[in-house]
Amino acid sequence: MANKRVVVIGGGPAGHDAATSAARFGADVTLIERDIVGGAAHLRDCVPSKSMIATGAALSFARRIDGMGLANVETDVDAEHLRARIQGIEQRLEQSVTQLLTSQGVTIHRGTGRLLGPNEVCADTADGSIELTADAIVLATGSRPRIPEWASIDHERVLTTRDAYPPAELPEHLIVVGSGVTGVEFVHMFASLGSDVTLIVSRQQVLPQKDPEAAALLEQNFLDRGVQLFKGARATEILRNGATVTVHCSDGRTAEGTHAVLAIGSDPNSQELGLENTEVVVDESGYIEVDHNLRSSVPSIYAAGDLSGKLPLSSVAAMQGRKIAEHIMGLHEGREHRHLDYDKAASAIFTEPEIADVGLAEAEAFATGRKIRVTKVPFSSNAKALINNDPLGFVKIVSDPNTGHVLGGSIVGQHAAELISVVALAVSANLKVQDIHESLFVYPTLSEALSEAAE
Numbered sequence: 001m002a003n004k005r006v007v008v009i010g011g012g013p014a015g016h017d018a019a020t021s022a023a024r025f026g027a028d029v030t031l032i033e034r035d036i037v038g039g040a041a042h043l044r045d046c047v048p049s050k051s052m053i054a055t056g057a058a059l060s061f062a063r064r065i066d067g068m069g070l071a072n073v074e075t076d077v078d079a080e081h082l083r084a085r086i087q088g089i090e091q092r093l094e095q096s097v098t099q100l101l102t103s104q105g106v107t108i109h110r111g112t113g114r115l116l117g118p119n120e121v122c123a124d125t126a127d128g129s130i131e132l133t134a135d136a137i138v139l140a141t142g143s144r145p146r147i148p149e150w151a152s153i154d155h156e157r158v159l160t161t162r163d164a165y166p167p168a169e170l171p172e173h174l175i176v177v178g179s180g181v182t183g184v185e186f187v188h189m190f191a192s193l194g195s196d197v198t199l200i201v202s203r204q205q206v207l208p209q210k211d212p213e214a215a216a217l218l219e220q221n222f223l224d225r226g227v228q229l230f231k232g233a234r235a236t237e238i239l240r241n242g243a244t245v246t247v248h249c250s251d252g253r254t255a256e257g258t259h260a261v262l263a264i265g266s267d268p269n270s271q272e273l274g275l276e277n278t279e280v281v282v283d284e285s286g287y288i289e290v291d292h293n294l295r296s297s298v299p300s301i302y303a304a305g306d307l308s309g310k311l312p313l314s315s316v317a318a319m320q321g322r323k324i325a326e327h328i329m330g331l332h333e334g335r336e337h338r339h340l341d342y343d344k345a346a347s348a349i350f351t352e353p354e355i356a357d358v359g360l361a362e363a364e365a366f367a368t369g370r371k372i373r374v375t376k377v378p379f380s381s382n383a384k385a386l387i388n389n390d391p392l393g394f395v396k397i398v399s400d401p402n403t404g405h406v407l408g409g410s411i412v413g414q415h416a417a418e419l420i421s422v423v424a425l426a427v428s429a430n431l432k433v434q435d436i437h438e439s440l441f442v443y444p445t446l447s448e449a450l451s452e453a454a455e
């Protein structure tokens with residue numbers, strides 16, 4: 001029997017994981033990417049923002065160094081070096097993803113893909129158009145920063161998130177519009193690097209979807225670093241006059257700075273994909289409607305990653321790509337196949353302190369009336385946190401009071417994004433608090449706080 005032919009449009013985490021997995025399972029795979037193999041949102045947003053945050057963390061560590069028995073350590077941000085570092089990381093990751101794809105036998109076309117029908121795709125490349133037929137097509141074209149009508153982006157001083165790194169120069173005073181995950185990471189990133197920052201917060205709390213205790217610690221950290229918070233203010237207009245940018249808010253206040261960045265979400269890349277040549281259904285926001293196998297209304301066409309309108313995370317996009325490959329190749333009928341459970345996806349906010357969570361949140365249980373047990377341990381009683389001179393934050397574990405099963409958790413503090421993996425594993429493997437508590441962790445480590453919280 002001839003191999004299955006799979007065409008993937010988009011080479012981000014969703015597309016390249018679908019492509020490499022399908023190729024590994026024996027399909028003939030072609031991937032079409034119009035910009036950067038590895039993913040535009042992944043390599044131009046996620047990775048650079050974390051790289052700049054890492055530089056900020058090094059600076060912040062240097063500032064804490066006084067408390068560690070050292071003094072007069074001098075640090076300065078070298079914007080040119082920072083740019084080169086980010087570009088270097090981007091290039092290395094693009095190379096390694098490309099190598100992985102080609103080593104699995106995936107054919108890569110550099111160009112724009114669009115659907116001609118339920119089993120036909122056209123790749124518009126610099127050398128002309130290539131028509132391909134496929135048994136299955138994976139749409140993984142990602143998303144782009146949302147630009148509202150009231151903002152004229154000039155990509156110089158009025159920016160989308162994607163314009164902000166590598167920065168041509170560090171903004172003297174940055175106004176961040178939007179206080180969700182991306183917004184607060186931008187505040188942290190630029191405040192750490194030395195910019196003055198104003199944050200426009202449309203509600204009364206930053207991170208409205210997150211644990212209020214975690215949000216309160218973050219707000220305090222921002223205030224301690226001199227960040228101005230405009231709470232309950234909705235941006236309605238952004239004007240640039242030379243080197244000055246003014247953000248007008250719905251409550252009459254104005255924020256003035258040298259740059260403004262919009263961090264108010266993203267829109268799916270579903271236009272110009274040729275969807276009109278198929279019966280693929282999109283929702284009112286442009287996301288492709290998919291079932292639990294990520295299959296669209298046309299059986300041969302799947303959608304993954306940000307385009308699927310599920311959880312916009314690189315980790316989720318990659319796992320969706322793998323699940324699609326299993327489904328295309330008929331492996332979902334095996335006993336080992338598990339559907340993706342988005343409620344069990346861990347996520348993190350790379351601020352100072354870091355904030356990470358997974359599974360059932362305390363507030364969510366409270367809202368639904370579900371009985372839970374919550375145990376909380378502060379890092380201030382953890383030896384390693386004190387050794388590190390960074391005792392801020394806590395570990396919280398949510399469990400079932402009757403069975404002891406771990407239902408979720410949140411961690412605030414140094415390395416929270418790493419530590420949450422233990423809770424994520426417990427949640428997805430249906431472990432009990434006793435399993436965490438009786439694991440022999442290394443001493444001294446931050447992980448011990450997990451063991452204590454699981455007592």
Ligand SMILES: Cc1cc2nc3c(=O)[nH]c(=O)nc-3n(C[C@H](O)[C@H](O)[C@H](O)COP(=O)(O)OP(=O)(O)OC[C@H]3O[C@@H](n4cnc5c(N)ncnc54)[C@H](O)[C@@H]3O)c2cc1C
Pocket residue numbers: 009010011012013014015032033034035036037038039040041042043045046047049050111112113114140141142143161182269272273304305306307311312313314315316317
């Ligand atoms: C500022 C920011 C920070 C983030 N930080 C994190 C984080 O810390 N952790 C995390 O898990 N997630 C993070 N994310 C989210 C993460 O980047 C996305 O969820 C993830 O990249 C989605 O993967 P994707 O494959 O769907 O899309 P992408 O990574 O965008 O890949 C889609 C690809 O499709 C290509 N494409 C589009 N249209 C076509 C076409 N017609 N033909 C050919 N190619 C096409 C694009 O060029 C792109 O390369 C962040 C996002 C932002 C904006």
